[in-house]
Amino acid sequence: MINVFENLPENTELEHFQDIVKSDAVRIERIVSHGQSSPEEGWYDQDEHEWVLVLSGYGVLEFDCGKLCQLKPGDCFLIEAGRKHRVVETSPKEATVWLAVFYR
Amino acid sequence: MINVFENLPENTELEHFQDIVKSDAVRIERIVSHGQSSPEEGWYDQDEHEWVLVLSGYGVLEFDCGKLCQLKPGDCFLIEAGRKHRVVETSPKEATVWLAVFYR
Numbered sequence A, B: 001m002i003n004v005f006e007n008l009p010e011n012t013e014l015e016h017f018q019d020i021v022k023s024d025a026v027r028i029e030r031i032v033s034h035g036q037s038s039p040e041e042g043w044y045d046q047d048e049h050e051w052v053l054v055l056s057g058y059g060v061l062e063f064d065c066g067k068l069c070q071l072k073p074g075d076c077f078l079i080e081a082g083r084k085h086r087v088v089e090t091s092p093k094e095a096t097v098w099l100a101v102f103y104r
Helices: none
Strands: A016-022 A026-033 A049-056 A059-063 A068-071 A075-079 A085-090 A096-103 B016-022 B026-033 B049-056 B059-063 B068-071 B075-079 B085-090 B096-103
Touching: A026 B096, A068 A075, A096 B026, A096 B096, B068 B075
Parallel strands: none
Antiparallel strands: A016 A026, A026 A096, A049 A075, A049 A096, A059 A068, A059 A085, B016 B026, B026 B096, B049 B075, B049 B096, B059 B068, B059 B085
16 A cells, blocks of 8 residues: 655655556556646647546646646546647645546 | 535435546546445455545455555555455545546
8 A cells, every 4th residue: 555645755856757556458657746847848749548636736737729727636637648738837835746547 | 627525425324436537448436435334244346456545534445354454545555356345434524535446
């Protein structure tokens, strides 16, 4: 058993990605951000669907249609495969812990 | 976008199950308990793997080997397919919100 709020990475200058479950069907990942955002030109364009849930802090997603989506703890959102998106903001004051479930 | 802590069911006499994501590959479900436990004789014996995460309250799982596993917020656990288990306790004082990811 693990706790998603424990063993947060000490290095807050990087965003951290950790697989919790990895199988052929699904991958469940914890992402910990400390104010990071995606590079200006860097859009995620993924082959898999990604369902995200914010567990602490907050994050703001931008989609290539211009839509912004702010997620606070408990907010969740399905990013369908091929929907270009990036993270434009995460909380600078505390760890933003995301849970992401990737599947095809 | 939905928030897993919002729109909690008003009827606290029943356990509530709500699909958040449902696809061929994966099903993500919110479960809200209010002190409920599984019936004494009722073991879950599932064809799918179930990864569970407690988001509020607490829950205690029992496995047919006798092992007990108490989950507080942030605790997560993978229940492999075919591993018989039941819920022996959930918080009587507040809603226990579980996230469950089912996959094969």
